[in-house]
Amino acid sequence: MANDFPKHLVAGYGRYLTKGSIRHREAQEQLAIYGQRPDVMVISCCDSRVTPEGVFHAGPGELFVVRNVANLVPPYEETDGQHGTSAALEYAVRVLKVKHIVVMGHAKCGGVHAFRENANAPLATGAFIGRWIKLLEPAAIAMACMPIDRLDDPQLAMEYAGVRQSLKNLATFPFVDTLLRSGELALHGAWFDIGSGELRIMDRVSGKFEPCATDAQILPVAAAE
Amino acid sequence: MANDFPKHLVAGYGRYLTKGSIRHREAQEQLAIYGQRPDVMVISCCDSRVTPEGVFHAGPGELFVVRNVANLVPPYEETDGQHGTSAALEYAVRVLKVKHIVVMGHAKCGGVHAFRENANAPLATGAFIGRWIKLLEPAAIAMACMPIDRLDDPQLAMEYAGVRQSLKNLATFPFVDTLLRSGELALHGAWFDIGSGELRIMDRVSGKFEPCATDAQILPVAAAE
Amino acid sequence: MANDFPKHLVAGYGRYLTKGSIRHREAQEQLAIYGQRPDVMVISCCDSRVTPEGVFHAGPGELFVVRNVANLVPPYEETDGQHGTSAALEYAVRVLKVKHIVVMGHAKCGGVHAFRENANAPLATGAFIGRWIKLLEPAAIAMACMPIDRLDDPQLAMEYAGVRQSLKNLATFPFVDTLLRSGELALHGAWFDIGSGELRIMDRVSGKFEPCATDAQILPVAAAE
Amino acid sequence: MANDFPKHLVAGYGRYLTKGSIRHREAQEQLAIYGQRPDVMVISCCDSRVTPEGVFHAGPGELFVVRNVANLVPPYEETDGQHGTSAALEYAVRVLKVKHIVVMGHAKCGGVHAFRENANAPLATGAFIGRWIKLLEPAAIAMACMPIDRLDDPQLAMEYAGVRQSLKNLATFPFVDTLLRSGELALHGAWFDIGSGELRIMDRVSGKFEPCATDAQILPVAAAE
Numbered sequence: 001m002a003n004d005f006p007k008h009l010v011a012g013y014g015r016y017l018t019k020g021s022i023r024h025r026e027a028q029e030q031l032a033i034y035g036q037r038p039d040v041m042v043i044s045c046c047d048s049r050v051t052p053e054g055v056f057h058a059g060p061g062e063l064f065v066v067r068n069v070a071n072l073v074p075p076y077e078e079t080d081g082q083h084g085t086s087a088a089l090e091y092a093v094r095v096l097k098v099k100h101i102v103v104m105g106h107a108k109c110g111g112v113h114a115f116r117e118n119a120n121a122p123l124a125t126g127a128f129i130g131r132w133i134k135l136l137e138p139a140a141i142a143m144a145c146m147p148i149d150r151l152d153d154p155q156l157a158m159e160y161a162g163v164r165q166s167l168k169n170l171a172t173f174p175f176v177d178t179l180l181r182s183g184e185l186a187l188h189g190a191w192f193d194i195g196s197g198e199l200r201i202m203d204r205v206s207g208k209f210e211p212c213a214t215d216a217q218i219l220p221v222a223a224a225e
Numbered sequence: 226m227a228n229d230f231p232k233h234l235v236a237g238y239g240r241y242l243t244k245g246s247i248r249h250r251e252a253q254e255q256l257a258i259y260g261q262r263p264d265v266m267v268i269s270c271c272d273s274r275v276t277p278e279g280v281f282h283a284g285p286g287e288l289f290v291v292r293n294v295a296n297l298v299p300p301y302e303e304t305d306g307q308h309g310t311s312a313a314l315e316y317a318v319r320v321l322k323v324k325h326i327v328v329m330g331h332a333k334c335g336g337v338h339a340f341r342e343n344a345n346a347p348l349a350t351g352a353f354i355g356r357w358i359k360l361l362e363p364a365a366i367a368m369a370c371m372p373i374d375r376l377d378d379p380q381l382a383m384e385y386a387g388v389r390q391s392l393k394n395l396a397t398f399p400f401v402d403t404l405l406r407s408g409e410l411a412l413h414g415a416w417f418d419i420g421s422g423e424l425r426i427m428d429r430v431s432g433k434f435e436p437c438a439t440d441a442q443i444l445p446v447a448a449a450e
Numbered sequence: 451m452a453n454d455f456p457k458h459l460v461a462g463y464g465r466y467l468t469k470g471s472i473r474h475r476e477a478q479e480q481l482a483i484y485g486q487r488p489d490v491m492v493i494s495c496c497d498s499r500v501t502p503e504g505v506f507h508a509g510p511g512e513l514f515v516v517r518n519v520a521n522l523v524p525p526y527e528e529t530d531g532q533h534g535t536s537a538a539l540e541y542a543v544r545v546l547k548v549k550h551i552v553v554m555g556h557a558k559c560g561g562v563h564a565f566r567e568n569a570n571a572p573l574a575t576g577a578f579i580g581r582w583i584k585l586l587e588p589a590a591i592a593m594a595c596m597p598i599d600r601l602d603d604p605q606l607a608m609e610y611a612g613v614r615q616s617l618k619n620l621a622t623f624p625f626v627d628t629l630l631r632s633g634e635l636a637l638h639g640a641w642f643d644i645g646s647g648e649l650r651i652m653d654r655v656s657g658k659f660e661p662c663a664t665d666a667q668i669l670p671v672a673a674a675e
Numbered sequence: 676m677a678n679d680f681p682k683h684l685v686a687g688y689g690r691y692l693t694k695g696s697i698r699h700r701e702a703q704e705q706l707a708i709y710g711q712r713p714d715v716m717v718i719s720c721c722d723s724r725v726t727p728e729g730v731f732h733a734g735p736g737e738l739f740v741v742r743n744v745a746n747l748v749p750p751y752e753e754t755d756g757q758h759g760t761s762a763a764l765e766y767a768v769r770v771l772k773v774k775h776i777v778v779m780g781h782a783k784c785g786g787v788h789a790f791r792e793n794a795n796a797p798l799a800t801g802a803f804i805g806r807w808i809k810l811l812e813p814a815a816i817a818m819a820c821m822p823i824d825r826l827d828d829p830q831l832a833m834e835y836a837g838v839r840q841s842l843k844n845l846a847t848f849p850f851v852d853t854l855l856r857s858g859e860l861a862l863h864g865a866w867f868d869i870g871s872g873e874l875r876i877m878d879r880v881s882g883k884f885e886p887c888a889t890d891a892q893i894l895p896v897a898a899a900e
Binding site: 004005006009010011012013014015016017018019020021022025028029031032033035036038039040041046047048049051053054055056057058060061062063064065066067068069072074078079080081082083084085086087088089090091092094095100102107108110111114126127128129131132133134135186188190193194195196197199201204212213214215216217218 | 229231235237238242244245246250253256257258264265272273274278281283291297308309310311312313314317327336339353356358420422426437439441
Binding site for chain 4: 498504516
């Protein structure tokens with residue numbers, strides 16, 4: 001019976017209908033009729049504390065979103081098997097023709113933490129998690145070889161390095177590389193601090209992460225109450 | 226330089242800081258300090274018109290979200306390679322110990338449409354997309370063998386069938402099966418109508434999708450304006 | 451003709467006969483007759499600035515020395531092919547029954563530098579060099595995950611990490627592991643500063659490198675002239 | 676704790692600081708700053724009784740030294756895996772651009788002895804040693820087919836043959852062959868008598884080993900005392 005569907009989700013859906021969806025109703029109708037045309041793809045983490053539509057206060061139709069553990073993009077490879085993230089990338093770039101791809105990392109990433117804790121035995125974290133987070137190995141190697149971040153916080157440094165590696169991997173896809181060269185597509189790195197709500201953007205020249213330049217202030221918790 | 230970061234995303238982030246995050250600031254601080262403990266995992270589509278946190282009006286920490294093309298879950302397999310969705314599933318079930326997994330399909334799904342258009346030559350849609358949506362083949366076969374939905378809308382029927390197949394595949398993971406038997410984990414099917422905002426829940430006995438029972442009304446577009 | 455043998459080597463050999471070998475002549479005769487019985491194996495770099503017998507002021511018969519690029523020890527593996535360093539290890543431990551194995555890294559290591567410069571394309575350094583220094587990858591990963599050294603000098607940190615990894619790899623050889631457990635064999639990490647002549651020893655508990663405790667002073671260059 | 680580091684090595688390091696390093700302190704500083712530029716690579720044995728820097732009375736920066744069991748050079752091969760000696764060769768020739776490569780064999784070589792004792796079952800000496808010294812097989816065959824040395828001492832004959840084979844193998848590396856033809860690189864064979872301290876050089880035309888032509892005399896043991 002459907003009535004074992006979580007009560008709090010039903011309640012949330014009720015709030016969505018009476019509040020959330022109001023300002024978007026017409027847009028939704030239009031999007032249903034004419035289809036989606038997002039110009040931005042966001043690759044972020046499954047973490048319940050990181051919601052791209054929330055961070056960018058985006059409405060229906062604005063962001064094509066992939067969410068996987070630790071916001072990783074595998075490098076291009078032609079082997080068989082299902083490559084979910086690569087499929088989403090192909091769909092975003094070749095079918096939807098997005099203009100921007102944002103890889104958004106975040107603080108306290110459990111996937112990154114699991115990798116750091118089990119660097120010498122990744123499968124100890126679970127066969128699937130382990131094989132997945134091994135995608136961070138090149139990031140760790142690159143970071144160890146020439147660290148460009150303050151390394152007194154290895155978790156943060158690895159979160160940054162993971163974003164950089166995913167950006168590198170994105171460029172290994174022929175259909176991405178072509179558009180990067182023609183300037184029709186741009187790749188961006190970002191990092192979200194789940195506690196303070198601070199967003200940092202990666203400088204593509206220096207590779208460093210800097211606070212997103214906005215006039216809006218991060219409200220202190222007190223003020224927010 | 227970071228200043229080529231999309232202007233509208235910066236503006237959106239500004240809105241997030243001044244509006245979106247206000248009611249969640251303290252919760253965010255707490256979540257950063259104590260970690261996430263979501264009890265629900267949602268597997269939904271990358272589609273820019275479907276946002277689980279939106280549909281369930283959920284705040285930070287409530288939903289662990291995987292988003293891939295056509296909200297698909299591959300069956301359990303022990304081959305090498307990166308299985309992003311399986312890794313997220315393993316993390317949600319074994320690390321976060323979620324109590325509910327919701328597979329949420331939606332109307333006008335481009336992945337489902339691509340599969341239907343290219344059923345006989347899935348790779349025509351792209352090598353990665355094609356291999357990914359082949360995961361819908363068993364759904365199509367099951368549907369063809371015993372249609373339980375009104376088939377005058379094959380797109381909708383396939384969207385439903387895809388959700389059912391993903392639920393079947395979820396149960397093939399040993400660590401999921403164990404918890405299903407002990408009643409510690411429940412699987413749910415849902416479908417979202419991006420145009421009207423209607424949410425339908427799958428009845429686990431009949432397999433049919435029925436409107437989510439809530440007192441809230443779906444507002445007509447006119448009223449919403 | 452032998453007379454194209456480098457003149458300066460012939461001259462050096464002359465000095466060896468009139469100076470170097472004098473104090474060792476009898477020991478050499480004995481060693482030739484009774485064979486070698488070194489109790490220490492040293493694994494160090496090919497670098498022309500690092501000579502184990504020099505650093506430890508050792509005479510004939512004292513040190514069994516392997517020298518390869520970046521003083522690396524591969525992990526135990528049973529594949530075919532020639533494993534030169536593993537063969538030397540086997541000979542030292544099983545035939546000569548050494549009691550100590552010292553892995554000695556050093557400053558300005560070209561092999562470590564080449565790895566750092568080409569972390570993402572190791573073969574760029576040459577097919578053989580590249581495959582060889584890939585042995586540093588686990589060291590880089592371990593270091594990136596939990597750095598224990600001051601990382602404002604990534605070259606030094608990687609030199610240390612390489613020594614630690616080689617010590618880890620040594621312990622993967624069954625015939626080494628057995629003797630480690632029985633206390634019949636001990637592994638040591640060391641690092642030599644080619645400029646100042648300083649020797650640092652790795653603390654096996656903390657993994658940190660500390661100056662070798664000796665009463666002798668490192669002479670300032672002035673004084674040495 | 677580091678204080679289990681062998682006492683005699685600490686003492687030796689003390690002697691190095693107070694004696695050994697004095698005449699080299701400034702050279703060391705310079706070598707650390709400007710890097711190494713050795714013009715000679717020596718491939719010799721791990722044997723504790725054979726130290727290239729000793730035999731050639733060489734100071735820091737003069738000799739790039741590879742030491743493995745029985746001073747062997749494998750032939751060029753493009754298989755995967757780590758080829759430590761080939762990597763060192765590649766580094767010496769392509770990066771350091773050495774002008775001379777000396778393969779130095781020696782008397783009483785345990786690796787050569789192990790090969791002779793176990794010619795029909797090399798692995799009996801240990802899996803790694805066995806596979807390594809099989810590199811001497813072509814040397815044994817060549818020697819058996821056309822003996823050019825007095826064979827009443829098969830150990831010595833095999834030591835010579837091993838050096839010749841390694842010289843042959845060196846020439847199989849494309850980057851070595853090219854420089855040999857252009858005259859930018861020269862290969863040399865040598866053999867050291869650990870008992871008497873006598874050095875013999877191989878005549879490249881006849882392939883025979885002859886005493887190194889130096890005015891210095893080999894001192895009788897008595898005189899040396």
